[in-house]
Amino acid sequence: MAGPPRAVAVLRHAVRSGLLESTRPVLVACSGGADSVALAAALAFEGRAFGVRIGGVTVDHGLQAGSAERAEGTAELLRGLDLTPVLVRTAEVGAEGGPEGAARAARYAALADAARECDARVALAHTLDDQAETVLLGLGRGSGPRSVAGMVEERETDGVTWWRPLLAVRRSTARQACADQDLPVWEDPWNADPAYTRARLRSEVLPLLEDVLGGGVAPALARTAAMLREDLDALDALAATAPRPSRLPAADVAHLPPALRRRVLRLWLRDHGVPDLQAVHLDAVDALVARWKGQGRVDLPGGAGVVRASGRLVLQPPDGRGGAPRNPADEIEEPSP
Structure with missing residues (x-):
């Protein structure tokens, strides 16, 4: 049949x-x-x-x-x-x-x-x-x-x-x-x-x-996507195993490769309710760890913000309460020379 x-x-x-x-x-x-x-x-x-x-x-x-x-x-x-x-x-x-x-x-x-x-x-x-x-x-x-x-x-x-x-x-x-x-x-x-x-x-x-x-472009692009997705999934899985306390020690993530560090930071922010992160926001938060020059608060979607204080990343909620140091002028960490 x-x-x-x-x-x-x-x-x-x-x-x-x-x-x-x-x-x-x-x-x-x-x-x-x-x-x-x-x-x-x-x-x-x-x-x-x-x-x-x-x-x-x-x-x-x-x-x-x-x-x-x-x-x-x-x-x-x-x-x-x-x-x-x-x-x-x-x-x-x-x-x-x-x-x-x-x-x-x-x-x-x-x-x-x-x-x-x-x-x-x-x-x-x-x-x-x-x-x-x-x-x-x-x-x-x-x-x-x-x-x-x-x-x-x-x-x-x-x-x-x-x-x-x-x-x-x-x-x-x-x-x-x-x-x-x-x-x-x-x-x-x-x-x-x-x-x-x-x-x-x-x-x-x-x-x-x-x-x-010479042909075969569409299947080649699809294969490339599949291989890249495997790599990205592996990095995401590694990032998910990193500790993400409410006040994140900068030294705990500073040594990580950039691709892994940014994933940890993204997960940390999402853990604490920061929505709709874009690349520009994540780059600015990453700079508090990897390119620390004494920057001030990084503003995030939804009105929250991140500061670096006493060697830790601290998330400030939209109303400014609960996450900020008591005296930012005294406690914000000085940049390295």
Whole structure:
């Protein structure tokens, strides 16, 4: 007896291990595009085989004409695949972060609400090609090694599990799987709009790199991300073992390699409730340890601050009470010559 077409088999194989590892219900985030439709079909098939309940959710951003009708059409497609429940959510898209960032934030908020409502993990259809684009974006923006390390297959944020089973699957394979199963797909015009950075990476930059470097660029970028992620995870694990008392002795961390020291400092600040740390804040706190010249207070997000006093880093809360020395003029440590 002949098996399914190759592309269909690849998609089903990609989701199988995740269903074996957990029987928790899954909600497929589906836009109606080829990647997410192929993922929904694969999960519908494998979910029946493994006894895992598979539902679907589509988000109407309200940013394009006919978006509500399109969302309902996608929901009907998911119902035709026997997914249950099938949810349609409306996103409240703001303005912060630009059009792409605002739409993404609104979409994830809507998906998170649906996941909590159904007590399910969310399956996202990001492919190897999406991973390569993410790595290039991180490189181009200089936004740090974590961004260059790309997306992870599974991550929990605020109680919601995000699962990306297709990170090793090419976009072309997902498209072929839809064609092989006669599944209708929607071509989002924004994906080809040169006004959006990711669209230009997809249509211009990656094809040019493939031509110049002789092919294989997207898989190479994905491999690089995976190797970098292993290194970063090892450093994070080492940093997590370091003691982080409320008043952190500078000498305890000064001797650490910079990559490890900064991680310890970040964890120390997060332990004490400092939110939304950016590189500029962490660099200034690190300077209190590694480049001590008598600097004053380092202001942090949320109104807190850090000072160096008597050889220790001291976190001052937003109202200035509890963490500061009684007499800063007397107790702030003098810099070394």
